[in-house]
Amino acid sequence: MTPDLMDAGAERVARHIAFEQALHTESGGRAAGYGRHLTPGEVDVTHGRILYLEDVSVSFDGFKAINKLSLDIAPGELRCIIGPNGAGKTTMMDIITGKTRPDEGSVYFGSTIDLLRHKEAEIAQLGIGRKFQKPTVFEHLTVFENLELALATDKGVKSSMLFKLDSAQCDRLAEVLHTIHLEGSVLRMAGNLSHGQKQWLEIGMLLMQDPKLLLLDEPVAGMTDEETARTAELFLSLKGKHSLMVVEHDMSFIRTISEIVTVLCDGSVLAQGTLDEVQADERVIEVYLGR
Ligand SMILES: Nc1ncnc2c1ncn2[C@@H]1O[C@H](COP(=O)(O)OP(=O)(O)OP(=O)(O)O)[C@@H](O)[C@H]1O
Missing domain, CATH: 3.40.50.300 (P-loop containing nucleotide triphosphate hydrolases)
Incomplete structure (x- = not known):
């Protein structure tokens, strides 16, 4: 194998290892959890936010009770x-607690848990x-x-x-x-x-x-x-x-x-x-x- 091919192979292996490590974070590879292992149940607050709402809206019978609400804690x-x-x-x-589903927007618990994917009890x-x-x-x-x-x-x-x-x-x-x-x-x-x-x-x-x-x-x-x-x-x-x-x-x-x-x-x-x-x-x- 030529030195060039060996270098390319080593690079591929390094990329593969990095990819595997990223997949095994709680975030499933999202940047927030990269390089840091979270224990099960731990909320990723490395970005300094435990709760994050962005552009959340909900209407009841055409009345906008929540209108592009953004907020973090x-x-x-x-x-x-x-x-x-x-x-x-x-x-x-x-x-936030899953009792009402918004029409649009994001609601995250830490930087990786998408609350809109979870039921109230969860x-x-x-x-x-x-x-x-x-x-x-x-x-x-x-x-x-x-x-x-x-x-x-x-x-x-x-x-x-x-x-x-x-x-x-x-x-x-x-x-x-x-x-x-x-x-x-x-x-x-x-x-x-x-x-x-x-x-x-x-x-x-x-x-x-x-x-x-x-x-x-x-x-x-x-x-x-x-x-x-x-x-x-x-x-x-x-x-x-x-x-x-x-x-x-x-x-x-x-x-x-x-x-x-x-x-x-x-x-x-x-x-x-x-x-x-x-x-x-x-x-x-x-x-x-x-x-
Ligand atoms: N399920 C629903 N169906 C129809 N309208 C609703 C519903 N829930 C809330 N609303 C309306 O959405 C608006 C916001 O209500 P919400 O109870 O969230 O306000 P609030 O800030 O908590 O008020 P308060 O200080 O009086 O408790 C109100 O106009 C309310 O009538």
């Missing part, structure tokens, strides 16, 4: 979303937890049992009753109880908790699954001032370990927890910045704060 960030009634905040969360399993406005705990079970149930993968009544925690899960449960300030209420019936405590319990149930991203819809609605202050502390303690997207109308709560605030209006981003910046923005005053 960094890992560990606590992002607040505000906006007038009907701005599209809930619909945006419905799209998206929860991938590590996106959602808390709706109204608490939905099991009222006739204790705080402990609610948290325990949150770990049971098969939620059938019989198999849930037979579900037993292993020692790592017991540790996790103790840690979550501490985080949500319910250590002193482990054996209380969830139905006897205050509204705020029920909300924390539901957040605890989500935390049992150790979600990477938490979506929280109006978490302090109906809470007392003291409960609201405790919830702010809770969210600040979760920031960094989890990424959070919080939709809320309570501006003093937003002021306590926020770094970046995104203002939605008519289904797209109207403004983004610190709360002071967006509150000083004429367009925001016009469409939202001025109302």
Whole structure:
């Protein structure tokens, strides 16, 4: 074999090895995962984004509820979303969690997981937890049992009753109880908790699954001032370990927890910045704060 042919052969082999390595990344060879092996279940945040929406639109009976919405969130960030009634905040969360399919656009979890290819249950399993406005705990079970149930993968009544925690899960449960300030209420019936405590319990149930991203819809609605202050502390303690997207109308709560605030209006981003910046923005005053 001539030296030229040997060089060409070596180049081909090197290209083939690089191609094979790229194929065995979680991204299936997409540039984001190239050269870095992700463990199964890991979300690729090497591009500094845990959630990425681009040009997302959805219409209901011809009405554009979400209109070319683009937005991204960094890992560990606590992002607040505000906006007038009907701005599209809930619909945006419905799209992220797979409840509503957009007509167009992209929605990525990390740089490689295309959420539009997944069903609602799969998206929860991938590590996106959602808390709706109204608490939905099991009222006739204790705080402990609610948290325990949150770990049971098969939620059938019989198999849930037979579900037993292993020692790592017991540790996790103790840690979550501490985080949500319910250590002193482990054996209380969830139905006897205050509204705020029920909300924390539901957040605890989500935390049992150790979600990477938490979506929280109006978490302090109906809470007392003291409960609201405790919830702010809770969210600040979760920031960094989890990424959070919080939709809320309570501006003093937003002021306590926020770094970046995104203002939605008519289904797209109207403004983004610190709360002071967006509150000083004429367009925001016009469409939202001025109302
Ligand atoms: N399934 C649906 N069918 C028809 N219209 C819908 C549907 N879901 C949402 N909409 C409309 O889309 C718009 C956005 O609603 P959405 O609930 O997302 O707003 P929001 O910002 O969460 O409002 P709020 O602050 O009042 O909760 C509203 O005009 C709403 O009526």
